[in-house]
Amino acid sequence: EVLDSMVDTEYWYVESGSRANGRGKKNGLRQTKKWWLPSPRVPDIGLSQFQRNRLVFQAKLVHQILKAAMSINEEVLLQIPIPPAVTDALPKSGRAGLGEDLYHAITTEYIPIEEIFLSLSLKTEHTVLETMNRLEGAVFAWNQRISEEKSKKSPGRHSWNFMKDSSSELDKMSMCIERVETLMQLLKSRFPSLPPTFIEVVKIQYNVDVGHAIVEAYSRVLVGVAFSILSRVAEILLEDDLIKKPNTPLATLKFDLSSDVYLAGITETPPGHIRRSLMDQISLVDGSLDAVVRKKGVKQLRW
Incomplete structure (x- = not known):
């Protein structure tokens, strides 16, 4: 419906590069990552306020669809079991799944998840997907450990101190799982067009429930279309x-699709206050996690 309503617009498309791609280049337009896509053009005086408001309103609708489709897809994937045939390929512990640096950050109390997110090196789609795989592997390992420990509990065979220590360890694992899942939600909201993770791929590949397969495929396609729009x-x-x-630095005009500033674009926002893309912020703070840990000297959860 949104696509069908985009008629009689004030913008059009051409095969050459956009002004954004050519900003700062003296010898023509530079080639973009998606050079095969046509570039938008607007009138010399820019879009009318009515056209701009209409675009932002349509973006708000699509953004709501995007969030709903992502939520449905995530819920369906949670209902699909991991095939036993591939469990041997998954990490056996949270430390092995995350790696030392990320494990240290996740298991350290009082370090906000947002700081961990900004400290990650997410410069390419491959690194983002690799991080998601590590996080999912750690959650799987911790859940397996929790299930095994609960199945071993027997008041008649173990002392009270042993059971108390075991419960404390399970509580710490559960808290770490919550922190990892929060970090995964941040990554998914920032990169909604990310390819499926390893666990998601094997779930889809070995799934035998037709209903789950249909809903998962439809919601995944809807996420891709909404993000493209x-x-x-x-x-x-x-x-x-x-x-x-024209005199505003290009970096201050990069919109974060999930930010309130972008979606609230009906009201004029001073260029200097426009939120920069999180990718730009990440490149500035990459590697800052160790400094945060050293500065706060906070306690780490270990077991």
Whole structure:
């Protein structure tokens, strides 16, 4: 419906690069990562306020669809069991799954998940997917450990101190699982078009429930379409800003699709206050986690 409503627009598309790609280049337009896609163009005076407001309103609708589709897809994948044939390929412990640095951050109390998120090196889609695989592997290992410990409990065979220590360890694991799942939600919201993780792939491949298969496939396609629409709208708004604000540094005009600033674009926002892309922030704070840990000297959860 949103795509069908995009008729009689003030913008159009051309095969050459956009103004954003050419900003700062003296010898023509530079090649973009998605050079095969046509680039948006707007009138010399920019978009009218009515057209811009309409685009932002459509983006809000699509963003709601995106969030709903992601939630449905995630819920369906949780209901699909991991096939026993591949469990041997998954990590046997949280430390092995996360690696030393990320394990230290997750198991250290009072370090906000947002700080861990910003400290990750997420410069390419491959590194983001690799991080997601590590996080999912750790959650699987901890859940397996919790299940095994609960099945071993027997008041008649173990002392009270042993049971108390075991319960304390399980509580710590449960807390770490919550922290990892929160970090995974941040990654998914920031990178909604990320390919399926290893666990998701094997779940889909070995799934035998037709209903789950249909809902998972439909919601996954819907996520991709919604994200593509939001990306195209962001490119049009950026092109419009480059016309109306030619002296504004390009970095301050990069919108974060999931930010409130982007979705609330109906009201004028000073260029200097526009939130930069999280990818830009990540590149600035990459490797800062160790400094945070050393500065706070906080306690780490161990077992």
